């Protein structure tokens with residue numbers, strides 16, 4: 456056997472061969488590595504949210520909460536990675552973008568299927584954005600499967616139903632993209648979880664807190680992305696031909712688990 460255990464486990468040789476710059480820009484390596492690190496975090500968070508769904512389906516509530524707490528911790532790491540791009544000026548971003556287009560064709564991060572998968576698992580199911588990877592059959596098929604499967608939020612509500620909470624089976628498509636009206640029965644359910652003194656509700660309360668922590672992590676991610684975009688691109692046109700910041704602005708207020716947030720209006 457050649458090599459060392461450390462490098463074999465990390466596949467370090469492969470890992471360090473994965474950065475292939477497309478410009479002479481000295482900072483491009485940091486941009487590329489941050490993008491790769493963020494991709495890995497998208498996949499990791501998506502994996503742990505998927506694990507939480509599996510646990511919920513099996514009525515293993517504490518395990519589901521642990522998976523979600525892990526996902527929330529990953530958001531802290533993911534979000535800190537934006538700091539590595541603090542140096543970046545509009546000229547750097549523009550140069551890298553030109554290089555990417557020359558070498559790989561027109562690109563947009565909307566082509567990140569792992570980001571989309573992560574959002575779908577959270578219940579933020581914009582199907583049309585998933586179509587950005589329709590030219591990648593394997594990844595697209597996987598994404599469609601996740602799109603069609605219940606989100607972690609739907610699994611949480613299904614578990615609550617099995618535990619006897621009075622919640623109608625949802626008639627809608629399970630989409631929580633900010634466009635759908637709140638379900639008053641679900642708001643009441645989460646309100647009761649936050650206010651109940653019943654020991655039976657403590658596991659659900661821990662789950663609700665973990666869901667909120669995940670949603671906050673995503674909100675912070677989107678805001679830091681917006682700030683980075685404001686600094687490096689500003690209102691110049693991006694993929695859709697409209698101002699990049701204008702396209703991102705409405706995404707900032709789209710939150711997963713809307714009824715959980717709605718309980719706060721009632722003071723819970």
Ligand code: HEM
Nearest residue numbers: 490493563564565567570684687688693694695699702706
């Ligand atoms: C550093 C400068 C960056 C700028 C100026 C920028 C700009 C933008 C813009 C304008 C969009 C909207 C779609 C489009 O026009 O392409 C977008 C979307 C997106 N970007 Fe970035 N971005 C930057 C860095 C990153 C990094 C490092 C990542 C992580 C890999 C990333 C991930 C994403 C994702 C996942 C979306 C889709 C957002 C959604 O669906 O709501 N971006 N970006």
